[in-house]
Amino acid sequence: MNFKLESKDPGSKARTGTITTDHGDIKTPIFMPVGTAGSVKAVHQRELKEDIKAQIILGNTYHLYLRPGLDILEEAGGLHKFNGWDRPILTDSGGYQVYSLADTRKIKEEGVTFQSHIDGSRHMFSPEAVMDIQRTIGADIIMAFDECTPYPCEYDYAEKSMHMTHRWLKRCCEHFDKTEGKYGYSQTLFPIVQGSVYKDLRTQSAEAIASFERDGNAIGGLSVGEPAEMMYEMTDHVCNILPLDKPRYLMGVGTPANILECIALGIDMFDCVMPTRNARNGMLFTSEGIINIKNKKWDRDFSPIDPVLPGYVDNFYSKAYLRHLIMSKEILGAQIASIHNLSFYLWLVGEARTQIEAGTFSQWKNKMVSKVSQRL
Numbered sequence: 001m002n003f004k005l006e007s008k009d010p011g012s013k014a015r016t017g018t019i020t021t022d023h024g025d026i027k028t029p030i031f032m033p034v035g036t037a038g039s040v041k042a043v044h045q046r047e048l049k050e051d052i053k054a055q056i057i058l059g060n061t062y063h064l065y066l067r068p069g070l071d072i073l074e075e076a077g078g079l080h081k082f083n084g085w086d087r088p089i090l091t092d093s094g095g096y097q098v099y100s101l102a103d104t105r106k107i108k109e110e111g112v113t114f115q116s117h118i119d120g121s122r123h124m125f126s127p128e129a130v131m132d133i134q135r136t137i138g139a140d141i142i143m144a145f146d147e148c149t150p151y152p153c154e155y156d157y158a159e160k161s162m163h164m165t166h167r168w169l170k171r172c173c174e175h176f177d178k179t180e181g182k183y184g185y186s187q188t189l190f191p192i193v194q195g196s197v198y199k200d201l202r203t204q205s206a207e208a209i210a211s212f213e214r215d216g217n218a219i220g221g222l223s224v225g226e227p228a229e230m231m232y233e234m235t236d237h238v239c240n241i242l243p244l245d246k247p248r249y250l251m252g253v254g255t256p257a258n259i260l261e262c263i264a265l266g267i268d269m270f271d272c273v274m275p276t277r278n279a280r281n282g283m284l285f286t287s288e289g290i291i292n293i294k295n296k297k298w299d300r301d302f303s304p305i306d307p308v309l310p311g312y313v314d315n316f317y318s319k320a321y322l323r324h325l326i327m328s329k330e331i332l333g334a335q336i337a338s339i340h341n342l343s344f345y346l347w348l349v350g351e352a353r354t355q356i357e358a359g360t361f362s363q364w365k366n367k368m369v370s371k372v373s374q375r376l
Ligand SMILES: O=c1[nH]cnc2cc3nc(NCc4cccs4)[nH]c3cc12
Pocket: 092, 093, 095, 096, 146, 147, 148, 149, 192, 219, 220, 221, 222, 223, 224, 251, 252, 253, 254, 272, 273, 274
């Protein structure tokens, strides 16, 4: 995997670049649609490619390991073959999902034992195990096994958790570096910076993570309920320490405004369930602001959903029709709203890239942040 830095914004730490993988290139800044269990919910691969123009999507190790399971994924030739997505895939390592989903989980030095939220079966995730699991899923970019420190938490819990994440990272690297990809293309491992909301711990973690000199670096432990100002402060601080010539991936972020602010702080890669999860509930992110399509004010608005966007759904369907579908819990409503929100997120990071190349990102960003946050 290779990262080429291209343009820099004169008024901020924003930059553009190109990540090259065996499944194609990724133009940054980029948003990665979340495909938890092997599909981006309610969206076809063709729509992801043609309408949304997604370049890389996410899978979750925890979900895919439990269902469909490794033997089916391996027999299929890996996740790319199984779900037909032939562009880059990134998988989260499962730690975060174990904490947020599994029952009776126990965190020990060796790893985390847990019961499946699906059938109660018992499992153990260790750094070595999740490296083998992600080798089998076959994502181009895989994440180290970490503990996403909960928010809020005491300083000494955050410190102990951070050091364990660093010890687990060492085990991940040693195990990953002595194994090969199973399907004939290369995979790379990103470490994850922790340290909660404590600047000195964030310094220690960013320096430790940078010292592993991997192909990219992720920032974890954020977008876990902390105030946005704290997310920005920690992101800014860590981006001042991580090497400039490697991509920075801010995990689980975020709203359109969060993404714009963090691009300005030097982040290149984002993922979040909000555009897809909130779409199914009728919350639409648009270039003019946020629309709750369930609001009665849209029931006779026959204008297109968001004509600024190039895709089919934004120009073919009206707000009134989409409101009707969401109110009626029609499956098509979830599909249209999900494609719209993802199209908007990809449009937004694409616009940011253009603005950075033009050297006008900073003033554009300040105007857009208030626009995309307003409630319509
Ligand atoms: O430290 C982390 N390590 C590994 N995976 C993560 C995933 C993460 N996802 C979020 N936020 C997700 C959401 C944001 C808004 C609704 S859900 N924060 C996250 C932190 C981590």
